[in-house]
Amino acid sequence: MAALPPVVGAARRAVAEMLDADRLNLVACSGGADSLALAVAAAHHHRRGDVAVGAVVVDHRLHPESAAVTSTAVDQLRGLGLEPVLSLTVDVDFGSPQGPEAAARRARYEAFARAMAETGASRVLLAHTRDDQAEQVLLGLARGSGTRSLAGMPAVRGPFRRPLLGLGREDTEAICRWASLTPWQDPANSDPQLLRSRVRTEILPLLEERLTPGVRQALARTAQIAAEDADLLDAQAQDLFSQLMEDPDDVGRLRLPLDRLAEAPAALRRRVIALAVVAAGGAAPSFERLRAVESLLARQGSAGPIQLEGHVAAHRGTHDSPDYGKLVLVPRGAAAPES
Template structure:
């Protein structure tokens, strides 16, 4: 009797097929863990059928004593799967960036992806986030008191990046690796309680499963899907309203919008419009606290500002007697 063919293998292959670039080179980002090796195995199936060009990139963060060996072992397994080209890039993590260790590693990793795309001419990169990662991301968003966009979790598509395994579980990827006779690396940081995400993975989610619902991960992932659809609609509405409210820029690139028109917008749209203005002025997406501070300017009581926002952008309310009276003014950072 032939060994059982896991249903997870076909699910992964179908999901990956839709994520591959039919015209250009797609790279699988692989850490050597079960999730990314399973993704590589699914992509290699299509490479073997000559239905797509698929290679792989291993980003070595140099954060573990064994990172060089892990990279070498991962490259060998990717080559055995038949992916080509298979390359590695070194990512230098800046410990003084002020981002925190996890965020600094992510920044370095994406620099590595950009380097790999430039080196190979790849047009897409596949990332191996699973439904478990999605559940963890939603919980982290709830803990931080974030809005709909953060609760939407990890996007399936963003720029050149595709995440085809968001519908599969970590148990699925382990099953796929076993079927493909791959030897995944167990990253010790995944169980390190110093990292919040690791505590969510190893302590909080198991506790919620035991005390609340065994299907909590699926429920959180479904919440992310619903929130993503809601966020997309609200953002489209906000972009349309922003285009209507925005006046011609001032001599220093100042952005102006009528206070009354902003106040007439529903809060969910108004905050997004203000955030769009901040980004348009060269800043970054403001926090909820900074947005709330800007909203207080609209009431024409108390201070007229300025309020400093992310990226050095300033916001103030035009005062009586000024040409900006009854307007919210967003001033770009002056270098």
């Protein structure tokens, strides 16, 4: 190999901070430049004996060459010395209402869980880069999402680690050239029918040209700042939720005092309501549903119920109800109290 480029050293250092020294680590590899570069950096530590690193390749069977791509990726990973290298095939539910991208992602993470169970691995390294983070922030902006969505992808979530968020796609391609690896070019990355692909191939290049050449770095920096803000707000909301939530009754209804909830700043109030919905057995509510629940706090107009994600309903206790002055979250299967 040629002299060590600075970007290879940077990748090695970033990966070293994310590895579990006591248990097996798995590199999730698609055969593309990003994940092969991640494998190159992780393999360095594996060969030195510092840690144990294997890999998992997931074949989504989304295109005719997927089996060959998977086989090539496995061979290159084994050539780097990683052990074990798993190859897993998944079925993608194309009828999913969330769309094919979300269905493929769900199937992929299920495969990661299988790989961890089979090997005893404690961590899975994912190869998302600064460019992926910039795309994620733009998608969050397009959806009109809140701070948590603008925070993009976290470097650490459960057993998953993203060590390359500080590197760009040009860096991972350079690492592959240095290591004499041949990455696969996924045609989906340039498919204009996919929103993320349009952001990658059309919108970000246009912003680089017309707005500022450093827009990717700026968006990634925005994600980092938003993540820090969101972490603080989430912690404060959790504390407030713990103070306000009354113990659930025998059918699981949760109650929060209307006045104290209404006094809270909007950023905390909406987070507390979302925590209550999840605690009642529902799913994280949309912004529109949160605003609908907030309307109950004014004690004007309808007292509900408002149907929320995950089969949870919210209503305001009426004057002749024992729940007067309370916001009540009713889980699926629990009857609303008698007025």
